[in-house]
Amino acid sequence: MPDQARIIDGKAAAAALRGEIGREVAAIKAERGLAPGLHVVLVGEDPASRVYVASKEKLAAEIGMNSVAHRLPAETSEAELLAKIASLNADDAVDGILVQLPLPKHIDTGAIIDAIDPAKDVDGLHPINAGKLAGGKNGLVPCTPLGCMLLLRQALPTLSGLEAVVIGRSELVGRPVAQLLLQADCTVTIAHSRTRDLAAVVRRADIVVAAVGRPHFVKRDWIKPGATVIDVGINRTPDGKLVGDVDFAEAVSVAGAITPVPGGVGPMTIACLLRNTLTAFRARRG
Template identity: 50%
Template sequence: MSAKIIDGTAIAAKLRAEYHLRVDDLKARHGVTPGLAVILVGDSPASRSYVRNKIKACQQAGIRSDLIELSSQTPEDQLLERIYALNDDPGIHGILVQLPLPPHIRVSSVLEAISVEKDVDGFHLYNMGGLVTGNTVFSPCTPYGVQKILEHENIPVEGRNVVVVGASNIVGKPTALMLMQQDATVVICHKKTRDLGHFTLLADILVVAAGVPNLIVPQIVRTGAVVIDVGFNRLPDGRIVGDVDFEGVKEKASYITPVPGGVGQMTVTMLLHNTILSAERYATGTQRAGMR
């Protein structure tokens, strides 16, 4: 068999077209333009590239985007003051601080400073904790993108065995919690798991986000499994690959996402969704006032 290759770029384009209509409706009915503030600390080429892609996506969706560029030497307290000012700005509905940050700035302090109502990345402690109870204000963008891919392809989650390889706070853990909320049976593994294949061979749905090229080979994938590759690895020759041996595994899986062209575009798309949702809540007065 040969897997259906899931076109994440096409799914993202479809969703973004729908989101643009929601932005137009917000402007027409409430006079509100969704606004996203993006804070870039330092001049990392990779971070700058990610930010550029996010701002371009905002422009295409009709979302206002404000780029705030700060020196890598910016003290933590100055960064926090900028965040607090954005929390109080009614024209800004989402705040994103591009990670990683310089070593002298504590990521935990920055993420906690962002108002829960504007935490469109979904990284605030309230949102992360809400994944356990099913009561988040915003879902983290990459796990939400994985969920949307499964929904688009009509892949059932309820009652399925799901194995998530990768235990990061950004992808692995929240993905597992979100799929548990849909009544999947979830196992979390990582790159140091002994006998990894013992677990992955049980997976009806295999989500891989470990950051290790070719970690998942055909021998440890169940025939007919759905394989979602969230890995993003740049090889010495400049090629971008995921964590899955794509050419080998696609001959065994039923569905598979490519890298690039799979989950990556969905991550940015969910950022747009969360920003628009925040603006809709502001326009209709349904925000949870005072939460920070």
Template identity: 50%
Template sequence: MQLIDGKALAQKIRQEVKAEVEVLNREHDIVPGLAVILVGNNPASQAYVKMKAKACKEVGFYSIVHEMPETISQEEIVATIEMMNANPRIDGILVQLPLPEHIDTNRILEVIDPAKDVDGFHPYNVGRLVTNLDGFVPCTPLGVMKMFEAYDIDLQGQDVCVVGASNIVGKPMAALLLNANATVTVTHIYTKDLKAHTSRADIVIVGVGVPGLIKADMVKEGAVVIDIGINRLEDGRLVGDVDFDAVAPKCSYITPVPGGVGPMTIAMLLSNTLKAAKQRIAR
């Protein structure tokens, strides 16, 4: 069993991004800019935004956080996004999800300029992903693909079971895997017999927010297991969606929680923002 060290890989990617930012600044006088919209006072969202701002500073990005009250109107959020769409210093726009219930999330995401959609959630970029064209890919699935690449895990012809069908993780993950010629099964809350699908998969990727959902008897010997889930238990511990201690001995590769997929998500956000900034040169 080999651990997939997302923390070390993410640090390597950050260093590469920082080096490219220095070149971009020196040769083209461009500093990549990321704007984040944070609505309300969700502690998890606040923590994520703080981590993203810190990461931006480390690699030399310009970043700004628009903090808005829970009671903000949809029109005010739209106006803020349109302002950032027009701001030449901003290369990437990120709306921290989830949004309050009175806000139409799809409408908000559609307002973002697809060229600044570094989260990869705009329908334009979703369409380009599904048709295997270049665009912005959601950060967490993209981070998982970088892990496969870094550890020379070949996807072609492999049976992959994706547990979870969200627009943020499950669906884009499935599209990326299909583009890599894997055979993909997507399971979700209405799947009748989850174990039947996971136990025959060469690779299991899970991200549903249910601690310990994947047990040892649900994974075959030698499988690769990617745990995207992150859950805080009552005793304060962070755990994934996989019963790690029981499952790990059966795996060829497995990601830990914390220190697995989580750091890769922010690294991919930096990478996507850098990509958007480079597109300024072509304009």
């Protein structure tokens, strides 16, 4: 085992994936005169959401997709938002729909996700896509879990037979990434706040995916020497720094490979959104 873990460079992996998608989009344009259309809906003025939406819009346009952001005021009613989604569902030029979360408190997030056409649900959150994932069938997969899997496949020669522990059971990351690991023939444990002796459970793992939203939660002595660590957490400390769920400074001396925060899973999430948009385009248009 090396003295220090190999750093899994999410920025480089995301740039390579965007380049690959861009070449495919250019080929489709040349052959069919069409480009995949990604439409992002933002309700309100949440600062982080505004930054995310601008980034998605810019990166989609850079690779030649038709990228449109619909910015709605914070007082938009649930009925008005549902009407907007219905119009995007019906618009044949729209291949991917993403409603930026979180939504204002007066809007039922579940009702909005349920209203998106599953064939255009590039966030992979619709119950039909979740059901396809659970059943091992092809559907649109949530972007962050998909990004985690692409980074793992780059970092490891094979995932088959490895023991994986996912810390966190959210519908956004924990559960879908566990399903994807199962499909890759890993032995998977989903651990969470009620898990007894969490450190001992994590210590068994060849692969650790940390998605709990607690800064520096996973310590050095939780990690099996040589394990591959994927840190999904993005937490802002009181001094304004972004840190992960894993104590990177400690873990880097024992892990075999590890994602940094920032610069790990984060860039892959948007790249996988673009990949999902291309997947949706192909499925819809044959």
